Amino acid sequence: MELGEDLPIRILRRTWQPVALARDLKPGGVSGYKLLDFDIVIARFPDGRLLAAENSCPHKGMRLSLGKVHGGELQCAYHGWRFDPSGACTNIPSLIDPPANKLEASTLTHYGIQERYGMIWVQMENHDSEQLPDIPEFEDPDWTFTLGPPTPFKAGFRREIENYLDMTHFAFAHSSTLGKAADSVVPRMDITELDDGFLMDAPFPALKTPHEQPGKLQSAHRRKQRCYLPNFTTIRQTFEDGDERLLVHIPSPNSIFECTVFWALAISKDFHGPSPEDQMAFAIKVLDEDRTMCENQIPREVPINPARGGWGVLVTPGDTLANTFEKVFRKYLIKHQGESEDQGRSMIPPY
Ligand code: FES
Ligand SMILES: [Fe+2]
Incomplete structure (x- = not known):
């Protein structure tokens, strides 16, 4: 369709x-x-x-x-x-x-x-069935919860989600940050589709013999990415010493071609490694590298129907997660299409 x-x-x-x-x-x-x-x-x-x-x-x-x-x-x-x-x-x-x-x-x-x-x-439209996901760690006083600065992207929100789900760009787009120890070949990902999104479980693609000594944030860890449709996505990182971090990104759409990324970082108790301030500074740098990638893709939003340069064709195993998102997102759109208040009438934004 x-x-x-x-x-x-x-x-x-x-x-x-x-x-x-x-x-x-x-x-x-x-x-x-x-x-x-x-x-x-x-x-x-x-x-x-x-x-x-x-x-x-x-x-x-x-x-x-x-x-x-x-x-x-x-x-x-x-x-x-x-x-x-x-x-x-x-x-x-x-x-x-x-x-x-x-x-x-x-x-x-x-x-x-x-x-x-x-x-x-x-x-904007009242639907009682729509609720925010419950993320207990964000409200747990034992965890350090820090909000990042909301960051405008001149890109559609699905470009940002795909970027956040993508592990094959670390070695290139993040060569001076995350990519110092990253392998461009992604490991096997376990993906489970759920009623309200999906869950992906995989190791961080860290090189066994890195070209540069990685710090804790670039080192081997397990990643669990949970997407709550349509655009609330968390990454849980579990390090080898048991420490954990939980990141969330919500690219809030301003229009089809612009979004503002709201994001936060929760760090488990007694985390061994950089201070929360240094972890935030590192995350801001990584996000800025991602922004450059998202703002320079053409078209500025992922085509909603499978297309070259979009999704569904010319993909590698590393794109499986982005494809999963687009697939479940399409199902979400089709499911809710008939319930939209503005169905059938054209909307004239008030400006
Ligand atoms: S009082 Fe608002 S436009 Fe006149
Ligand atoms: Fe990235």
Whole structure:
């Protein structure tokens, strides 16, 4: 079945996507984000409540992300209309006694919003069946959980997922970091397809006789990659001394061709090796090398249907995992295609 290239962007509106780090949205804070082709505003009120809404004032379309929280409400920067944490319009300063129907007609189109894992998550279409995966290590005080800086990629989110799943690029794209001890031939991967994604188990492809002495982060370890559809993917690294690290990447789609990678690193108790700060600095360097690869692939998103330069053809055993992702992702799209709220009508983003 041929699927439309914009289908992923439409279907993902049912899912929870990260839009900010919680620490960057303090009480009284307002910011904007482009999520799945829509401009959204997010705000945290002094009582802690959160609001996510269309970033367009019902009056004249001003971006509400340029407004401010005033008196416990979100105030538009242009003519001062005010909105409470539920999105209801409470005040139109140019009207002494605004009629109820005018206020009601000015309610903001708002979305689901929650805070978890140190991130603010937004769900544009309400589907109760969509939940964030539970990752106990991220909430376990014995583990050191550190958030990376959200990193914009000028590439589709599936380019980033494929990159994150790919172990054959270490020796080349990461020649000065991960690749110092990496073998370009990947070991056998055990892949299990699951209802909500897949699990891959394999050793890190470390050379038996490395050309350079690897540090702990480049040395032999077991990797378990777990993908929770559509785009929440963890890598569990288990080192030979029993230490563990758990990385997560969530490339939050801004549009078909751009995403922002939200990511974090959890380190097991009493980890023997570099400090959490040094591990973060190393991870930032690796991510930047990956960004260069993702931003220089043509087209900027993996074609949704199998194609040369995409997936499903001209592949090597190392591409099996990316192919597994694309295959299960297609099934996910087909399963949810009929449930999309905007099915059959064209969406005009508000900008
Ligand atoms: S555009 Fe927002 S109050 Fe006028
Ligand atoms: Fe990489």
